[in-house]
Amino acid sequence: MKVTIRIDGRALQVEEGTNILEVALTHGIYIPHLCHHSDLPDISSCRLCIVETERKDGVTPACELKAEEGLNIKTESDQISHLRKLSMELILAAHPEDCSTCPRYGQCELQTLMQYMGVSSGRMHTRTKGFQQNNKNPLFIHDMNRCVLCGRCVRACSDLRGVGVLQYNKNDTETYVGTLHDRLLKDSDCRFCGACAEVCPTGTIRDVLNYTAAEKKNTLIPCQHACPVHTDIPRYVRYVKEGRYEEAAAVVHEKILFPECLGRVCAHGCEEKCRRNEVNEAVSIRNIKRYAAEHADNELWIRNSKHLPSTGKKICVVGGGPAGMTAAYYLAKQGHYVVLKEAEEKLGGQMQYGIPSYRLPRDVVNKEAEYLKTAGVKVETRCCISHPMDLGKEYDAVLMAIGTHDGVKLPMEGNDLSGVLKSSDFLRDASIGQKNRNGRECRHPGRR
Numbered sequence: 001m002k003v004t005i006r007i008d009g010r011a012l013q014v015e016e017g018t019n020i021l022e023v024a025l026t027h028g029i030y031i032p033h034l035c036h037h038s039d040l041p042d043i044s045s046c047r048l049c050i051v052e053t054e055r056k057d058g059v060t061p062a063c064e065l066k067a068e069e070g071l072n073i074k075t076e077s078d079q080i081s082h083l084r085k086l087s088m089e090l091i092l093a094a095h096p097e098d099c100s101t102c103p104r105y106g107q108c109e110l111q112t113l114m115q116y117m118g119v120s121s122g123r124m125h126t127r128t129k130g131f132q133q134n135n136k137n138p139l140f141i142h143d144m145n146r147c148v149l150c151g152r153c154v155r156a157c158s159d160l161r162g163v164g165v166l167q168y169n170k171n172d173t174e175t176y177v178g179t180l181h182d183r184l185l186k187d188s189d190c191r192f193c194g195a196c197a198e199v200c201p202t203g204t205i206r207d208v209l210n211y212t213a214a215e216k217k218n219t220l221i222p223c224q225h226a227c228p229v230h231t232d233i234p235r236y237v238r239y240v241k242e243g244r245y246e247e248a249a250a251v252v253h254e255k256i257l258f259p260e261c262l263g264r265v266c267a268h269g270c271e272e273k274c275r276r277n278e279v280n281e282a283v284s285i286r287n288i289k290r291y292a293a294e295h296a297d298n299e300l301w302i303r304n305s306k307h308l309p310s311t312g313k314k315i316c317v318v319g320g321g322p323a324g325m326t327a328a329y330y331l332a333k334q335g336h337y338v339v340l341k342e343a344e345e346k347l348g349g350q351m352q353y354g355i356p357s358y359r360l361p362r363d364v365v366n367k368e369a370e371y372l373k374t375a376g377v378k379v380e381t382r383c384c385i386s387h388p389m390d391l392g393k394e395y396d397a398v399l400m401a402i403g404t405h406d407g408v409k410l411p412m413e414g415n416d417l418s419g420v421l422k423s424s425d426f427l428r429d430a431s432i433g434q435k436n437r438n439g440r441e442c443r444h445p446g447r448r
Contacts, residue, residue, distance in 0.1 A: 003069040008076070014067045021049050021062035024075065031075050032084060032113055034091070035150040036063045037199050041159055043151050047087040048113070051075050059083060085119050091148050092121035094129060095202070102146075103210045104203030110148065129174050137185045138278045139192050140205055144176045147204040153177055153196035165190045177204070192279055194220070222273040223285060229255040233270060233285055240292050249296035250304065252289055257326050258368045261351055263290020264360050302374055308335035316341065316395040318385050321349020324401035325372060331399075332375040339395070340377050343384040347372075349403050353428045362431075 003016045007029055014023050022038065024031050034046040044061035051062045052074040059080060065073070074080075092114070096102075099111055114120065131144040149168075154177060157166040165188045169178040179188040186192075196205045209219050218225040223233045232251050239248035252259040266286050274282035313336045317328040320342030328340040346352050347369040351360055372379060385391065391398045407422030409415040 003067055003071075005067050005069075005071040005073065007073045016067055016069070018067040019063060020051070020065040020067060020071075020073060023067060024062065024073075029075065031062050032117060033063065034109065034113060034148065034201055035152065037152050037155075039160055040152060040155040040199065043155070045149065045151055046091065048084055050080055050083055052077060052080060085117060088113065088117055088119040089121060089124045092119065093124035093126050095121070095148060096128075096145055097121060097126070102203060103206065108203060109201035129176075131174075131176065135208075139194070139208055139275060140185065140197055141208055142178075143204055143206070144174075144178075146202045147177060148202055149175060149177075150201060152199040152201065153205050156195040156199045161191065161193055161195050163189070163191055163193075166196060186279060192276065222275060223270040223283075226270045226273040227255075228269075231255045236292060237283060237285065237288055240288050245292050245295040246297070246300040248292035249298055250301040252292060253298070253301045253305075257329050257371060258322065258351075259289050260293035260364050261360060261368055263287065263293055264364070265351075265355055305333070305374075307333050307375070310337070311335040313337065313396045314339070314394070315397045315399065316391050317399045317401060318388060318391070319349070319401035319403055320344070320347040320369075320379070320381070321401060321403045322351060323403070324349070324399070325369065327399055327401060328377045329372055329375050332372075332377045338375075338377045340372065340379045341383040341385060342379070342381045345381055347379065347381070350405075353405075353431045354424065356427065357431065 001016045002013050005012055005014060005020075005023070007020075007024055007027070010027075010029070012023065012027055019042065021031055021033060021036055021042075031049045031051065033049040035044070036042055036046075036049060042061075042063035044064050047061065049062040050059040051065065052059055053065070054072045062073075062075075065071075091110075095110070099105055099108070102108065102111075105111070129145050129147075133145070134142040151168075154166045154168065158164040165179055165185065166177055167180065169176055169182065179185065179190075194207070197207050200206065207220065221234060224230055227233065232254070236248040236251040239245070239251065249259060256262060263286055266289070268286040270285050271282040274285065276283050311334070315331050315336045315338050317324045317331070317338060317340045320340055324340060324342075325347060328338045332338040340347075344353065346362075346366065348362075348365040351365045352362065388398065388400060405424060405428070407424030409420070409422060414420065
């Protein structure tokens with residue numbers, strides 16, 4: 001139910017019970033905050049988001065306040081300013097004064113708040129916590145001297161990820177965030193998901209790689225960066241874990257037309273870059289992609305896939321291999337009328353006539369080649385193009401994707417002797433079940 005509230009005299013229509021801090025931020029009204037994060041439950045520990053209301057004496061944390069009809073909120077006053085600065089000074093009293101040498105310099109929420117509020121630690125008696133930086137964990141550094149006990153990491157670990165490895169510990173003088181009995185993360189059933197480091201506002205828990213904001217995606221998600229088409233690998237892996245195979249297949253299909261084929265024969269360079277290697281071994285990304293494709297019927301992807309209005313343009317794609325089919329599919333989705341011409345009987349190129357069927361079953365290739373029809377591509381097989389320049393008279397554009405079917409002989413003595421075959425010729429003959437150039441029956445290596 002919608003209710004009307006006022007923030008600094010501005011009337012807003014919002015859902016009843018909504019968190020006031022989120023309401024303010026959503027509507028462009030900034031209220032300082034540190035422990036709050038949109039993905040985490042609020043604990044109002046930092047006391048920076050305090051506001052005044054007519055219904056309560058004193059101040060109330062905005063993250064605890066819920067929207068109700070007629071609520072009138074003031075985000076600025078002398079009392080609010082004084083109490084916010086006091087809270088910030090108390091936080092800074094136990095925080096190192098070394099911003100310029102901090103690895104989070106320029107990317108630190110605490111530093112941003114200090115500058116916004118014009119606060120320093122000079123008025124308070126400062127103290128040093130005396131924790132030793134923990135560099136023993138793979139992937140992450142724990143530096144509890146910088147911790148302001150906002151609790152984001154603990155909530156991310158327990159409430160967001162459901163792992164519960166991080167908790168509040170206490171020694172003789174200080175409360176700090178750690179694991180049970182201060183064990184290493186790898187000995188505490190940590191999943192190394194990185195949520196704790198992602199939500200930490202001060203760099204207390206941070207990635208061992210010191211990257212800039214521009215480098216973040218390439219560094220933090222190296223598997224996605226290593227993928228030639230930059231598939232959103234973390235997202236589809238997470239969907240498979242949750243049993244949401246339709247969603248996982250849809251994510252793969254955003255960038256890849258043949259996930260089931262690639263799930264069998266992809267070179268999976270992404271796995272070489274997987275950061276899980278530093279913990280134990282890489283995530284089996286290629287097999288997970290195949291698993292998702294095999295367990296989805298692709299209805300979600302096909303139903304939600306966009307197809308732009310017709311452009312009136314005609315395009316011819318020559319060659320029905322992976323490149324030609326992919327180009328034809330996405331050109332058709334852009335609204336062009338596309339004709340795909342293939343010299344062989346079936347689509348697939350080297351997937352059909354090169355890779356042995358025990359590695360890549362032909363029914364899988366044929367199944368995924370059918371996706372072209374969902375996009376409206378007209379397919380013409382057994383259509384050999386002898387004069388490609390003539391196609392320019394009929395089509396607005398022509399794409400030649402004829403592949404590399406002509407094999408290469410090894411540069412060694414005897415490569416021109418009778419009976420020496422090129423591997424591409426042998427594999428093609430074996431794929432179509434005919435005798436090889438020497439008159440012998442072709443059988444794929446490994447096949448009995």
